[in-house]
Amino acid sequence: MPSINFSKKSIIFITGASRGIGRTIAIELSRRLEQNSILILLARSEKGLEETKAQIGEVDKGITVQHYVTDFSKPNIDDYTKLIQKVLESVDTKGIELGMLFHNAGYVGTVKQTTDLTDITAWREYYDVNLFSVAMLNSIFIKKIRPVAPQLVVVNITSLVGRTPFANLAMYGSGKAARDIFFKVLATEEPNVVVFNYSPGPVDTDMFEYIVENAQSTEVQKSFKETRESSILTTAQTVNKMLELLEKGDFKSGDTIDYFDS
Template identity: 45%
Template sequence: MSVPALSGRVFLLITGASQGIGRQIAESFAPLLGDGSLVLLLARSASGLQETAGKLSGKIKVHTVSVDLSTATADKLRDIIGTALTPAGAKQFEKAVIVHNAASVGDVSQSTVAMTDFQVWRDYYDLNVFAPAVLNGVFMEFFNADAKVARLVINITSKCGIEPFKSMAYYCSGKAAREMFFKVFAVEYPNVNVLNYSPGPVETDMLRTVQTNIGDPEVKEAFVQLATSRSALTTEQTVSRLVKILESQNYKSGQHVDYYDSGY
């Protein structure tokens, strides 16, 4: 398969790459990259990152950095990307791709009126909204118009960003804010290809956390049903769909595209 957005000499950055969807994106994207490409994998788990790196093709370079994105400063992120690029810089690549995947579901046991701790809100938004926004800005500093590379930004979003689910106000509000940020980015920078991809219900640790801890009984039953009916998607299924969407390019930059949407 040839995916134009991922072909040639590519710099690919993936957050949350130590497990789940992030790991699968690395595994599925890597074979599509051309010789001389570099994959930068970020996550908190150093061992998980090494496991992911070990699954990638030897034809590309892989750089892993264990980092807590919720506390990393812009300068720290500049250092990480700059070190990976080496003195040759951004111009050695034909394309630059960043996948904002890292996220947490937050406390799903509470209703909205119980969410009264400012620090919990700040911690949640630091990782899920502020970190991808700042990282995206830093990434674009390196891969600006002067670098003359084609740029693709993928934000892993959720149906929860456009539809409310009881007991999931942290997650729903965070996904909504994050998606809108990338929609604004898309209209500000029309020469950057931006996709908000909603992967559907995927069998991951996050899904299992929701199934176990969700406070609202109605929503809990719906999520538990995914397990009993075995209807949750595998990471391979959802990332394969993402690749096909990128191959078709049949979306408007910044658009929310769900796994189940037709026409892609």
């Protein structure tokens, strides 16, 4: 695959950019990006987005940073179209060489036995955020950014739970599995778009803590607690590994690579 050169003028969208992995992607990218680049931060929390923006400013004041409060629990193609149109009208698109979208927003859902996952509203809400909003935003991103940026890259933050069954994580795992195949099909259909599925490993985030505290099974809680004590990663460790993999380009579009893959 062509390696991704972050030192070109870029326009990069990051969902879930108000905390955790999303915030770290934004900050670590700002260390690599060409100064005229544009970072677009999307999440529900205005306060969190402002904090991310402030931290980017400490790294590099030359990058244009915009943030938009976006609620991915209400997927709406018109809203995403207006959002990306608004971005394009407000920035200097001249000379952009790279357009990227990091699909990072998401949540774990209900952590119970499969036979107890009977709340249809919880299922719908989970899929609205974790799959339907992703598919809608992705479509608009490719259609609107393609005329602006000669190279397009889409990164799906996935998880081992989408490929390996973990007790109590049927909802979370099914969403990740659905997203993985969605992006593999995208890679098949769009040979000019670089598609990368990245599995960040066990990371010290609110999401990981949520499983430790809320899993129905005490065995699952115990297993996650043990991971937290022995092999949990920082967001910076896993994000830098992901960016290095993108820079090397040593993968086929549509591949899924885990932090622990050699």
